[in-house]
Amino acid sequence: MNIQLTDKKEQIFLSTLHFIHLYGFHGSPMSKIAKHAEVAVGSIYHYFPSKEDLIIELYWYCKEKLNSAVFDKIDPELSYQEKFEIVFRRWIVFYLGHIELFSFLDQFYGSPFYEEVRNNVFVQKPERNKLWHFLELGKREKHLKDLSVRLLISMFLGGPITLIRNCIWTKKKVEKEEIDQLLEIIWNGVKY
Amino acid sequence: MNIQLTDKKEQIFLSTLHFIHLYGFHGSPMSKIAKHAEVAVGSIYHYFPSKEDLIIELYWYCKEKLNSAVFDKIDPELSYQEKFEIVFRRWIVFYLGHIELFSFLDQFYGSPFYEEVRNNVFVQKPERNKLWHFLELGKREKHLKDLSVRLLISMFLGGPITLIRNCIWTKKKVEKEEIDQLLEIIWNGVKY
């Protein structure tokens, strides 16, 4: 019986997150990841065929965490606008509470690793992209303006991401007020 | 007399941009950069002390290109709103016309390389950040809402960046209409 809460695989994920946040994909050698995860290098290769696979699996792990933090347990009785606000706020709060994860995703999306993954999300399995669905629904049901969904996504995510990046750089906290203002501007911009 | 328009340093920059766009900071060895730039490896080290220096200088090179493409030759007689629209549109058009540069900057900002650079921009020399100044001015002169400047920046850049990223991934063109819509939403969101 293992007394640790996290299993090996998760320890490895967390350690990888730690290094990639601090030093990028370079600067994150398997040897250090292993040491910090309190695991042997060989053990990583027991779970993941290669470093690239590790990183791509880590992406799915993060994506899943994010998705459930944002979309789980939303009262279906709420109005679309209320849901919109909840999703928006949860998204930001989750990122702010998981800076390493945010930083990893931010780097991942800009990197060539994502290439392998994106057909999955955009072409074959759009249902994996919950935000896409949520906004598409809002558009279809006339809660949102008739804009391309990718434009809606860009409005929804772009501001928050850039703001959080900025806060990480300058090491200043995001003010509650700023989140409210962002939400108001964006909602007014996209609402029908 | 050299018949080439670009000098060696610029050839090296362009080659580096080429590889980083396609393969990221990893996947861009000095040997390949040199070959593609039609230059010997040693020559790169004649101009740049190290790969890291090359990348950071490349950042300033890109930043300068961007700044002048966006801010040069704006008729000072124009209203703030007109200037805002010009800057906004130029920014997007420039990125769309320089995908490799966009992709490099996108990766650079998410990477630890930026750490060395950002004190320069944010703390010591805010005047290097032209967008910051432009938005700060708009705020001071009551053309823009009284929001934190970083929030204004996030609104201004976030949407476009996310949209362009998305277009690179899906290899679909940005529609003229989308730029108009983005501009309208953002301007309405931030105008006083």
Add this chain to the structure above:
DNA sequence: GTCTGTCAATTGAATGTTCATTCGGTTGCA
């Protein structure tokens, strides 16, 4: 106009390091 010395620009093979990955062996559980 030619020679000569100087120094920057350029070259790419050689060096040494870093790192992903492998593998032969150990442990522990069923």
Add this chain to the structure above:
DNA sequence: TGCAACCGAATGAACATTCAATTGACAGAC
């Protein structure tokens, strides 16, 4: 007894960086 989990030293490849040697431009001397 078997098999999965685990270990970490050893391997080999990839890579950033160095450096001794070559070229080319040009200023001053004659």
